[in-house]
Amino acid sequence: MENYLLFGAIGLFIIFVLLVLIFKLAAGEDCYSKMNNLHKKIFLIYILGAFGYAFYLGELNQFPIISFVVGSFIFLSLHYVYLFSLVGISKKSISINILVNIKELSTDGVNTSVKKLSEFMSSKENGLDYIRENRLKQMELLNWAEVKESQYHLTPKGRLFNRMGNTVLKIWNLKRL
Amino acid sequence: MDQSLLLSIQFFIPAVLVHILLCHLTGTEKFMLKGLLLGIAANLGLLIFLVTQTNFDIVAIYLLGTGWLAYLMLFINLLNSVTLKMLEALGNEVSGVLPKEAFNKFFNEEDGLNTRLDSLSLNEFIIKKEDIIELTSKAQFMLGIISVLRKLFNMKS
Numbered sequence: 655m656e657n658y659l660l661f662g663a664i665g666l667f668i669i670f671v672l673l674v675l676i677f678k679l680a681a682g683e684d685c686y687s688k689m690n691n692l693h694k695k696i697f698l699i700y701i702l703g704a705f706g707y708a709f710y711l712g713e714l715n716q717f718p719i720i721s722f723v724v725g726s727f728i729f730l731s732l733h734y735v736y737l738f739s740l741v742g743i744s745k746k747s748i749s750i751n752i753l754v755n756i757k758e759l760s761t762d763g764v765n766t767s768v769k770k771l772s773e774f775m776s777s778k779e780n781g782l783d784y785i786r787e788n789r790l791k792q793m794e795l796l797n798w799a800e801v802k803e804s805q806y807h808l809t810p811k812g813r814l815f816n817r818m819g820n821t822v823l824k825i826w827n828l829k830r831l
Numbered sequence: 832m833d834q835s836l837l838l839s840i841q842f843f844i845p846a847v848l849v850h851i852l853l854c855h856l857t858g859t860e861k862f863m864l865k866g867l868l869l870g871i872a873a874n875l876g877l878l879i880f881l882v883t884q885t886n887f888d889i890v891a892i893y894l895l896g897t898g899w900l901a902y903l904m905l906f907i908n909l910l911n912s913v914t915l916k917m918l919e920a921l922g923n924e925v926s927g928v929l930p931k932e933a934f935n936k937f938f939n940e941e942d943g944l945n946t947r948l949d950s951l952s953l954n955e956f957i958i959k960k961e962d963i964i965e966l967t968s969k970a971q972f973m974l975g976i977i978s979v980l981r982k983l984f985n986m987k988s
Contacts, residue, residue: 680984721832731897744980766964782943789913808927816922827855
């Protein structure tokens with residue numbers, strides 16, 4: 655049973671990665687939701703497999719809960735800590751996009767100044783104006799703010815998340831960039 | 832696997848406590864470097880413990896290493912996320928209301944870019960000589976990895 659919980663998690667994650675590559679799920683604007691939806695479905699298969707296998711072995715009444723938690727952590731973390739982060743950094747990281755733009759400017763033989771970089775990024779889809787619009791939209795999608803007549807209103811959920819984040823930063827004595 | 836989880840927690844919690852202390856003593860500067868070094872130290876501690884017990888528990892090593900990375904990622908998001916900065920700006924308003932234009936002030940081309948460039952310079956990804964920006968070898972290496980990943984996953988920025 656423990657072997658299934660450990661190697662099942664790793665094996666199903668490998669299948670997930672292969673499906674992401676075959677169906678090019680990391681491409682496109684809505685790559686996060688596409689990847690997460692597939693990951694959720696495969697996680698469901700993992701859970702059903704675990705209980706189904708325990709039932710088959712007649713060990714359902716002594717189901718190894720802690721091993722199941724560890725296996726689930728392995729399956730979830732392989733995606734959210736490694737793959738999803740790599741895709742996120744490669745695709746959406748502002749700092750990486752800035753570095754890519756500096757490289758593109760340098761390749762064109764231009765001495766990169768802040769002004770030239772700013773102009774270059776503004777001329778592209780991934781400029782900081784675009785990023786700002788994108789993040790404002792994200793705040794709405796997460797239901798942290800509502801837009802009424804071009805004004806952003808903080809929702810109770812947004813207030814809660816803001817307080818939680820600020821409390822954590824205060825405990826650790828950290829300041830936002 | 833029960834033992835693996837217990838072992839990883841026994842090393843994770845003291846590492847978090849040391850991290851809180853370290854952050855109080857040194858602040859936000861070089862957060863990632865300090866966090867990674869502490870994580871490596873905790874993992875080395877676990878590894879040495881396992882060697883003395885002649886028990887190479889790879890699951891415990893994975894749980895501690897990955898748990899620590901997840902913990903660091905939470906803070907990286909809290910510190911750097913543009914969405915969270917916007918939420919904070921909104922939360923700082925007593926009325927909880929801001930016009931859309933107010934966000935231009937918080938994150939415009941000039942200020943947003945300069946903040947990021949300062950951070951990239953602090954972390955030695957770029958060198959700013961007067962007004963000229965140059966990539967360091969560290970940045971070139973990182974961009975090489977990103978380029979491979981983008982090709983592999985068929986991604987555009």
